[in-house]
Amino acid sequence: MSIKTVSANPFSALGHFLIVSFKDIRSFSQLVGATLVQLFAHLPRKKETFQQLYFVANGSLWTIAFCVTFASIVTILESSFHMKIVIQNDSMVPGFASVLILRELGSVVTALLLTSRVGAGMAAEIGSMKVTEQIDALKMLGINPVRFLVVPRLIASTIGCVILSIIANMVCILAAMIVADQFLGYSIGLFLTAMRRFVDFQDIIFASIKAFCFGIVIPLMSCYFGFNCKSGADGVGRATTQSVVFASVAIIVLDFILSYTFSYFY
């Protein structure tokens, strides 16, 4: 990012990088700590929370359902292709595809889409509040900006992400079922039987846990970059971009960690 401001000496560049990232990590964990304290110290603002929940869940529902449908269609077609290569027939496809959808695709694609829609929106909103000094005005009035802005978004995004991922999983399975029935020649009953053999109830629980974690990460990242927004229209744009990028990377890394952890429970 800041290659131009750092001198050519590699040790100096490394030191600069370490200091900057240490400061970033410290202020991010301060924000997380403040949010946790405020989350349990006061009751959340009901009206704002419901407005945010409407924005997160209802606003993204159709986009997510649409994208996830196509993603699941591609998944089942591709896994049929692979199965035919490896074990010469594709009789395992419904089970494999439903496992893949429930464990990975549903929650991750939902979370990435939510990042780009909701996370970017939140970062732009809070960033422009910061630039127009509305957050300083809140502090002047004795209102804690974390309690006023971050906590409602955190609650709304967590609930919204869990609900949306459940809906996305349902839509995914339904689309895969229809495609398997129409193009691959598995009747719906066969699909459900195969799914019953491969999928446990704990898969659904784990998918919801994943979505819960992703829903916590998105607003925290967006609010952090929004609060640290540099002044000017350029700064808001950069804050939005950074929040989307960091939240997406965090989601992929978190998904990796969670998959690795859950693999010991199967």
Add this chain to the structure above:
Amino acid sequence: MKSGVLFVNRLGEILLFLGEVLKTLWKRPCKLELVLEQVWHVTIQSFPTTAMAGFFVGGIMTVQFAMLVSEFGASAYLGGLATSATIREIGPMLIAFMLSGKVGAFTSAELGTMKVTEQIDAIRCLGADPIQEIILPRFLGIIISSFFLLTGGLMLSVIGGSTLGILFAGINPQEYVRHIPTILGFPSLMSGLVKCMSYALVLATICTFMGYFTTGGAKGVGRSVVNTSVLTMVTIVVFDWGTSFLGQLLMSWFAVG
């Protein structure tokens, strides 16, 4: 009904804009240095993100496939299956999602700020063509560099997959790599590369379009940034399905003939 009309309207606008850009490319191409400068900027900005995303996508696919494959005692095929699934489908899609947040949002914010602060009108006033001077270098630069970024991400996904093969499934790298050529044939590789190419085209078109037609001040810039990443993701998913479908159609034709 109304949203359907809006959708067709937007689609037509984007296609007309793309036609305009391609016509400019054919008739009045921009300087090569401008394109190379954009390629450098985009690549240097996004390479760490893309590399990291590619590494972890490969790792995730290996972990998931290891659990499925070990049930059948077919651990030897793990490397081939995970690599094939990553390169054919999941890898390009997830890395392109990441790029739409990074490159797409940045470019549309930059162009949108230019538009809102009337710099684009100033260029037109000076008698230059803004599409030739500003849009075309970014368009070409994004296409070239995101194609290479996606390919680099896919290469790193193989490394990530084999690392997780060692750590998680206890398969040494030679064993992991050995079955990749048997499963990942030339058509699969081509399908992955065609997907990367089409996502690069989608990304470049949508972010330049959204930035160039921004209206409404600083708030408008924020709106066009959000719209860019959402629209890019939706289009990428649709193109993912389209290219897979087309690939299967072509393969079935060639298999018959």
